[in-house]
Amino acid sequence: MQKRPRYGLYAIVSLSVLISFFPIVWLILTSFKNTAGIYAWPPQYWPDPFTLDNYISIFTNSPELLRYILNSFIVGAGCTAITLLLGGLAAYALSRLRLRFAGMLMVGILAVSMFPPVSLLPSLFQNFLNLGLLNTYTGLILAHAGLFLPFSVWMLASYFATLPVEIEEAARMDGMGFVRIFLTIVLPLSWPGFVATGLIVFIFSWNEFPLSLVLMTQNAMRTAPVGISLYPGEYAFPWETISTATVLAIIPVLIITAIFQKQIVGGLTAGAGK
């Protein structure tokens, strides 16, 4: 087949890229407008004047935003650490140790991941209240870990399945224990799988909403998406604050996605591929 110039293809690609980006572009443009520009009618398409006031005032008037972002980081990091460590061990045992109950457990783990998070809320809230875990990092980290461990186990297990088993068998012959094999052979060989899983779990945790909303009831403990969602009052919609805070809260996710695009896509498709 001869090569024709593919204008049609480029037109469709450009259109898709445009549609993907325009809400974010509109958000960023809004965050650089002054109040009059934000509430102008007809809408001001380009910030006039272009101003950094919203960014300055969000740090002076809404210092809680930094706290929300910090909370999101702590919870995301804690949840990622637990799901990688414990999920990694479980995935290794279930995919490599030929346990009799392995298949059943894998299916069971997949099945519980279909629970709607809201169905956990009445009892989780009550239990966390009784245990003093409401408004604690420990509590929300555990909750997120429980939510995302099934994904991490499935994804890491599918990654381990791609590694040649001979090296581990040779190590066993040499009398190495399973823990040492896991730490010195499996971990170093499978770090790309761990990186991909970790990034996706971090994004999941950063974006998680219902449990973060209910288990963190104090303003100072809220995560970024929840804290920003609760800015709008009953009647007012303080878009100066919301747009600026949203830009700041999605930057970490955007950076991670941009840098690790390949790993994330690979991980998502591997995790969903069963």
Next chain:
Amino acid sequence: MSRTMSLERRTALTGIGFVTPTILIIALILIYPIIQSVVLSFGQSSIDGSQPYQFVGLKHYAALMGDGRFWNALGVTFTFTALSIPLELGLGIGLALLMNESFKGKGLARLAVLFPWALPTALNTLIWRWMYNSDYGLFNGIALQSGLVDRPINFLGDEILAMGSMVVVAVWKTSSFMALIILAGLQSIPRDLFEAGRMDGMSKWQEFTQITLPLLKGPILVALIIRSMDALRTFELPFNLTDGGPVNATESLSLYAYKVIFDFLDFNFGAAVVVVQFLVIFAMSLIYVFALQNKD
């Protein structure tokens, strides 16, 4: 460990040791609360334990059957799912085919498509809410200035338009996710199948319907399962876009359950709502799993 212990036994013990922490957390955070929700739904109690649990049988479920707002939420959830999933699937297949072509700037295009997925739903929903705004919103600005309409459209204030607006946000966000899964399936189709098809003089369309689609059945079903489960439990989208309004036209089951539990503070009735929702999702997933097993 003693040296006399058999390898088999040692493997089993190690396995149990490796698996236990994960199972424990999943049991505590997912399984136990579900069982507890079922127990709560059959009783009367208070959140802080000041009123001891009292078994009331099916009382809450009976009330649920006569609760118009519950049926409305169920209908909203199904309508939302039925409208958004086919659109996402169609767009997802299209995007996957597109990303399977080789062209300059493919990396950037793929990144752009991934972005909506990576953003927190709660926050991108706020952005859309602002663009839909009838007084200052971007969409009304464009529609009015280009002369398409002569008065602002109340995207979120009209019952039908609000549902449509919600579907648009969901489709915008998650078509890319569908596309990624389907793309993975697409890339595993052997190239020579298409070459053979071309030899037989197949058109592009025949190639798509007779080679590509049948081989994509598996990935498409997987994508459908994952996305349907998500759509059936959608929460932050209506929470941030419309708060369920107008007149509950966008109140999903998850949002209704949340309001019963935390706004009306009726834990037991709320538990009945979430148990029914869980059963609905469970039934749906069984149907899908059945379909997956019989895909050949």
